[in-house]
Amino acid sequence: xxxxxxxxxxxxxxxxxxxxxxxxxxxxxxxxxxxxxxxxxxxxxxxxxxxxxxxxxxxxxxxxxxxxxxxxxxxxxxxxxxxxxxxxxxxxxxxxxxxxxxxxxxxxxxxxxxxxxxxxxxxxxxxxxxxxxxxxxxxxxxxxxxxxxxxxxxxxxxxxxxxxxxxxxxxxxxxxxxxxxxxxxxxxxxxxxxxxxxxxxxxxxxxxxxxxxxxxxxxxxxxxxxxxxxxxxxxxxxxxxxxxxxxxxxxxxxxxxxxxxxxxxxxxxxxxxxxxxxxxxx
Ligand code: PAF
Numbered sequence: 001x002x003x004x005x006x007x008x009x010x011x012x013x014x015x016x017x018x019x020x021x022x023x024x025x026x027x028x029x030x031x032x033x034x035x036x037x038x039x040x041x042x043x044x045x046x047x048x049x050x051x052x053x054x055x056x057x058x059x060x061x062x063x064x065x066x067x068x069x070x071x072x073x074x075x076x077x078x079x080x081x082x083x084x085x086x087x088x089x090x091x092x093x094x095x096x097x098x099x100x101x102x103x104x105x106x107x108x109x110x111x112x113x114x115x116x117x118x119x120x121x122x123x124x125x126x127x128x129x130x131x132x133x134x135x136x137x138x139x140x141x142x143x144x145x146x147x148x149x150x151x152x153x154x155x156x157x158x159x160x161x162x163x164x165x166x167x168x169x170x171x172x173x174x175x176x177x178x179x180x181x182x183x184x185x186x187x188x189x190x191x192x193x194x195x196x197x198x199x200x201x202x203x204x205x206x207x208x209x210x211x212x213x214x215x216x217x218x219x220x221x222x223x224x225x226x227x228x229x230x231x232x233x234x235x236x237x238x239x240x241x242x243x244x245x246x247x248x249x250x251x252x253x254x255x256x257x258x259x260x261x262x263x264x265x266x267x268x269x270x271x272x273x274x275x276x277x278x279x280x281x282x
Contacts, residue, residue: 001081003088007138010050010089014139020047023171024141026132029053030070030186031079034176038145039083041173050139051080052089058101059127070186089139096134105133107160115248116263117152117274120238125156132157136168143169147176149183151263151276155248175275177203183275195268198232202266205229205240206277209262213279218242218251221262229266238265238272245278258282 004010014022023042027035031053042049053076060066073090080088093101103126112118113125136144146154158170176184181203182196191199205228209221216224222240229237243250245259254260263276 001077001085001088003077003090005089005091005095007091007095010087011138013087014048014050017048021143022046022139022141023049023143023145024135024139025049025051025085025145026135027051027053028055028069028186029076030072031076032176032184032186032188034147034149034184036079036083037176038147038173039080039085041171042143042145043084045171046141046143048086049084050087050089050141051085052091052135052139054089054091054096054131054135056096056127056131057093058097058103058130059124061121061123070189096131103127103130105130105164107133108163109156109159110247112152112156112159112248115152116239116241116243117265120265125153128153129156129160133160133164136166141168143171145171145173148172149175149185149275151245151261152248155246183273185273187271187273190271191268195232195234195271198235199268199273201229201232201235202264202273202275203277206262206264206275209240209242210277210279213254218253225262225264229264232268234269236267238267240264242279245281254280 023046025038025042055069057066077088107129118125154172161168161170180200182199205225209225213221222242225240226237242262244257245261251257259282260280261276261278265272265274
């Protein structure tokens with residue numbers, strides 16, 4: 001695996017693969033098995049796989065979170081090598097934002113960034129769009145791989161690709177879970193043992209929502225889920241919402257959409273966890 005920190009050098013290396021397909025996996029590092037499954041999908045479907053590790057300052061609305069974000073480049077690099085990734089791109093802030101971090105790309109996100117996570121993390125998705133746009137311009141891949149766990153994130157990136165008519169296919173990879181059902185996330189290691197013990201309640205509640213949806217209204221399912229998620233000590237659900245999977249708009253009735261998801265964000269002590277499940281798909 002070759003490691004690059006400079007845009008120019010990465011692009012020079014990629015130019016040698018002009019006729020080959022390129023798969024790209026953007027990350028912020030602190031890699032776990034969920035990331036590795038994105039890499040594996042890309043490796044299977046492309047001639048060359050590029051992974052980026054860049055802790056993007058513009059998507060952190062709380063500055064202390066940016067400071068605390070785990071930086072584990074050496075260990076990450078070993079994992080990527082073992083997985084079979086061809087190129088690792090680990091640039092500096094200056095390399096990604098040579099003219100400063102002021103937002104430049106304008107995309108009509110159709111309000112997708114204002115709901116769910118957007119309500120609680122103002123400006124977060126603008127930062128994600130800015131960095132993914134810049135990375136796509138640098139790498140120019142045939143396919144970009146993103147995880148289903150960040151449902152709103154991949155929906156927004158899909159909208160960006162569509163609205164800017166970018167020539168890249170978005171591939172969404174299924175959520176990777178621990179044996180007990182907790183969705184894998186870089187944040188899981190920061191859970192205290194007591195909070196970790198109860199964390200499977202999130203996926204259990206999502207599955208329960210799917211089980212009971214035939215006999216309950218949308219509003220009843222949301223209320224039951226919010227109650228369940230608030231039961232363990234120190235657990236506080238921020239939202240549990242049932243929405244159309246394309247527009248991310250809340251639905252009133254099960255017949256309102258053919259593509260319905262339930263998404264949730266839960267505070268487990270000081271750690272905020274998100275997860276989702278597809279309830280109905282056409
Ligand atoms: O999901 C992430 O790790 C980040 O939001 C991403 C897509 C790499 C952009 O910084």
